[in-house]
Amino acid sequence: MRLWVIAALFFLTWCTCASLWASDTKQILVINSYHKGFQWSDDMLSGIEEVLYEHPDITTNILYMDSKRISSEEYFATLRELYKLQLKNQRYDLIVAIDTFAYNFLLKYYHEIFTDEPLLFTGPEQFSLEAVQKVGLEDRVVGLLEKRAIEESIPLISKMMPSLKKLTIINDGSTNGDDSDLFIRQAILDNQDTFEVEYIRHSSLEALEARFSTPRPNEAIFFIRFYNAHDGTFYKNNQIAAMIDKSALPVFVTDTLFMGKGALGGKVVPIRALGENTGKLILQTLKGEITPLHVSTDETYEYQFDVQKLAHFGLSPHPHVGSYTRLNAPLGFFDKHRVFVDTIFVASPLLVLLILGLGHNIYMRARNEAKQRAIELQQNKHQQFIVQQAKLAEIGEVFSSIAHQWKSPLIEIAAIAQEHVYTCKDQPQEENNQYVNDIMVQVRYMTDTINDFQKFIMPSVDKSVFDVAETIEEMLKIINHTIKYSYIDITVRKQGTQRLLVNGYKNEFMQTLLNIVNNAKDQITLARERGAIKRGEISITLSCDADKIILAICDNGGGIPEGKLPQVFDAYFTTKEEGHGIGLYMTRLIIEEKMGGKIWASNTPVGACFTILLGSAA
Known part of the structure; x- marks a missing residue:
């Protein structure tokens, strides 16, 4: 009898304790805007669960919506009836809404489904106090806003790509896209004077893939999101990742979803960390440490970049980003052979392992240096090829000049020879010698001309010190007749009497001057044909300022269109119908890369002006 009594008392005690334990358990209902398998919300939930894992007294139930694929009012109304039936007689300590769709849904139908449970939202980018007050929930709403680094990312892109001409921003037409739209438009206003910005909200993944399949220098993509096409098609993450990976333009992003899957990188929101911060806010809310209408903004960011994409597009975050996470970096020796290294470490002395690693x-260092030398050699060959190509393109101009220069001497030679044949019998020896001397003067002129031409087309091998003024005179001597018969006056003005010496490649420098003067001649010819001018003028001004030599070549050919001024030195850029587009590119290459100077183009009231700055060797 006493055993039964003891057993009964033990049972009653256990029931009482279990009841007490049960009363301490917290029940959380999470309503996720998206279906299971949607990576953004899955990463969010992983971060939340990681925080709550340390609290076994908290039980979490998750309901999944499907708002990415279905977002009609009919769908939400049906979902309301389902939740009313499913959650009937249920009591929770906290309702958590993951992202905008779930939050808006709960604001609208809260009073039909729940009683007085506090409501915590996470993920939206904007918060409206008026919307909360309208439904009378200001005494139970708290939240955590996601903030994408849109305003900071665009200046970062322009720093990493200093020659950026166009940025395309992609953001779909969903409710989430509307949240980001305000920040995107403000960023566009802040940068519209720096480069061209195109904003795409309504398109299709197929159209975007086709559009960005062709490389275009100095262009980039800033990808926010694109789950929904203009016709309602829903795209999965792997489809979006494939489009980003195939892009021939660098793709910068705002979160970690597509890092390592084709995106180049940027200042990103680590979504899992956003989930962890949401988990911490859940704990604070359950403990009563957070008061209603406490809405904070999560500003946890990381700089992440895909190493392979950086190399592919020739970009680097340095020096604009201090430290960043490197993705898709090549595996080192120890990573590739981890099992082998571990075995050696266990089986052999530490010294053997260090020797292997050092070897x-x-x-690897020797191989990388050899590769780098090969790359530099190839680049030098390519540059020399471009120089030679430009010279060949100008040979036609030079031959034309030579033909003009030879025509008159040849006629003179023929006339002198004929006269000598008919008169030599009756003329004294002294007069015969004069005829011979006249012939030799003309022949010597022809020889000097061809010698000048041969020197001009022969590439310089080593640097030498030469006089800039004398080089200009030599260049003008070569093209004298071409300029003369184009009805152009050339004036050369030199300030001061000292010699203007530079250390560089004389023939290549002469080629740069010829490129500029020939371009001026062509523009003057066109302007005269249009009747804009009667006679062409080219002025060449030389001056010296401290240890710098300044050379300016200006014309009256009407100038360069302002929109094309920044492009005139780009490779293969030309405004001529049959131009090759490498003359001025080669000019900049010689002046800046080979001679350490500077060159820029500008417009005067009557034409174009090219200014060259060189270091003096005097």
């Missing part, structure tokens, strides 16, 4: 590092 491998030496080998």
Whole structure:
């Protein structure tokens, strides 16, 4: 009898304790805007669960909506009836809404489904106090806003791509897209004077993939999101990742969804960290540490970049970003051979392992240096090829000049020879010698001309010190007749009497001057044909300022269109119908890369002006 009594008392005690334990358990209902398998919300939930894992007294139930694929009012009304039936007689300590769709849904139908449970939202980018007050929930709403680094990312892109001409921003037409739209438009206003910005909200993944399949220098994509096409098609993450990976333009992003899957990188929101911060806010809310209408903005960011994409597009975050996470970096020796290294470490002395590692590092360094030397050699060959190509393109101009210069001497030679044949019998020896001397003067002139031409087309091998003024005179001597018969007056003005010496490649420098003067001649010819001018003028001004030599070549050919001024030195850019587009590119290459100077183009009231700045060797 006493055993039964003891057993009964033990049972009653256990029931009482279990009841007490049950009363301490917190029940959370999470309503996720998206279906299971949607990576953004899955990463969010992983971060939340990681925080709540340390609290076994908290039980979490999750309901999944499907708002990415279905977002009609009919769908939400049906979902309301389902939740009313499913959650009938249920009591929760906290309702958590993941992202905008779930939050808006709960604001609208809260009083039909729940009683007085507090409501915590996470993920939206904007918060409206008026919307909360309208439904009378200001005494139970708290939240955590997501903030994408849109305003900071666009200046970062322009710093990493200093020659950026166009940025395309992609953001779909969904409710989430509307949240980001305000920040995007403000960023566009802040940067519209710096480069061209195109904003795409309504398109299709197929159209975007086709559009960005062709490389275009100095263009980039800033990808916010694109789940929904203009016709309602829903795209999965793997489809979006494939489009980003195939893009021939660098793709910058705002979160970690597509990092390592084709995106180049940027200042991103680590979504899992956003979930962890949401988990911490849940704990504070359950403990009563957060008061209603406490809405904060999560500003947890990381700089992440895909190493392979950086190399592919020739970009680098340095020096604009201090430290960043490197994705898709090539595996080192120890990563590739981890099992082998572990075995060696266990089986052999530490010294053997260090020797192996040192030997491998030496080998890799030597191989990388050899590759770098090969790349530099190839680049030098390419540059020399471009120089020679430009010279060949100008040979036609030079031959034309030579033909003009030879025509008159040849006629003179023929006339003198004929006269000598008919008169030599009756003329004294002294007069015969004069005829011979006249012939030799003309022949010597022809020889000097061809010698000048041969020197001009022969590439310089080593640097030498030469006089800039004398080089200009030599260049003008070569093209004298071409300029003369184009009805152009050339004036050369030199300030001061000292010699203007530079250390560089004389023939290549002469080629740069010829490129500029020939371009001026062509523009003057066109202007005269249009009747804009009667006679062409080219002025060449030389001056010296401290240790710098300044050379300005200006014309009256009407100038360069303002929109094309920044492009005149780009490779293969030309305004001529049959131009090759490498003359001025080669000019900049010689002046800036080979001679360490500077060159820029500008417009005067009557034409174009090219200014060259060189270091003096005097």
